[in-house]
Amino acid sequence: MVSYRKRGEVWQYEISYKDNDGQYKKLRRSGFRLKSDAELAASKVRTDFVDVRQYRNAELSLADFFERWLNLYKAGSVSDITLRKYTNTLEHIRQIFGDIKLKDLNRSLYQDRINHFAQTHAVRTVSTFHKQIRAALLDALDEHVIIFDPTRKTVITGKSVKPRRKALDYEDWQKLIHNLDPTDQDDLIIYVAAVTGMRYAEILGLTPDDLDLSTGLLRINKTWDYKYRTGFKKTKNRASIRTIPLDSKTIGRLNEYILDHEIAQNTPVFLTDGVAPVSAQINKVLTEKLNKLGLPRITFHGLRHTHASVLGSRIFGVDTNNARDSRSIFV
Incomplete structure (x- = not known):
């Protein structure tokens, strides 16, 4: 139901409707110079939106x-990691x-x-940002909260990002591992990753009874x-459950660290x-170490790529993923 009234020098329309709980509510808009202007505005609300609740949502x-x-x-309905990505998008929207x-x-x-x-983000990031917003707005369109899709034919651009190097070569790898302190927790984590190709979560899951x-x-x-x-959690997949031989230096360093810190058999080392140290902390330590040594910047996961490349070229004579995680590299 729509009614109109004059308030001073301007006109107001009032639309009565029921909310989702069945309670009567009123939508009022004023400031129209002529009654016909108020009638036109009220008519547009009732034409564009199936009911006034959708107008409220708009x-x-x-x-x-x-x-x-x-x-x-x-x-x-989505994983915690995916939900964090959506939450990050929400912060950017604000x-x-x-x-x-x-x-x-x-x-x-x-x-x-x-x-x-896009001025401060890479194309891939902008594309993800746009896709998540568009998904929400298409639902709004389906529900008649909006009457057209504002994301249609959006042009995606982004900041040019220099490709990050994924791995170190053999000489750089050697320089890194020989400048890590085996008594320091963060350095030893980096060392183990560099010589075994283990994932970060796998290294954190190591206990003394895993070492023979x-x-x-x-x-x-x-x-x-x-x-x-x-x-503790399961490995990434069944193929990730494996046994690898360690070189004597790595065995010695791990055993010495375990004894020095009196780590119980079933306790993560x-x-x-x-x-456990967060991955951002380890990546920061690795970046600082690489910068200090004048080496190319790679991520912690890049140590896994480095291991595969170095192991393949030094032991098998090829650079292949089949070599990944098969053994530690003798240093």
Whole structure:
């Protein structure tokens, strides 16, 4: 039901409707110079939106709508890691789009905001940002919260990013491992990754009983959840469960570290008071070490690529993923 009234020098329309709980609510808008202007505006609301509740939703900011969409459709249905990515997108939306409402969002405004985001982010990041927003807005379109898709034909650009080197060559690898302190926890973690190609979570999952000193074999059969601190977890897949031979130097360094820190047989070697160093910390230590030695920057995961490359070229004479994780490299 729509009614009109004059308030001073301007006209107001009032639309009565029921909310989702069945309670009667009123939508009022005023400031129209003529009654016909108020009638036209009220008519547009009733024409563009199936009911007034959708009009109310269209008055939400993009950030608030995305947050509600995220909690409704994604929370509980995607992995924690994926949910974090959506949450990160929400934070960027708040920064880039501010309080812009859904009803005010058009193609030009959306493209302008995406271009602004692209000034400081790589194309891949911009593309992911756009896809996640678009998914929410297409649902809004399906629900008649908006009457057109402002993301249609969006042009994706981004900051030019120099490709990061993925691995060290043999000489750089040698220089790195010979400048790591085996008594320092972070350095020893980096060392183990460099000579075995183990994943970070696998290294954190190592316990003294995984190391067989008599045979020099290391059993990899579990990982440690360093992100959410839930304890031991399964390996990435069944193929990740394996046994690798270690060189004498690596065996000695690990055994000495275990004895010096009096680590119990079933306790993770690299935890301090039950807490594992986060991957960002190890990457920072690695970056600082590489910079100090004048070596190319790689990520911690790049040590795994380095191991595969060095092991293949030095032992098998080829650079192949089949060599990855087959053994530690004699140093």
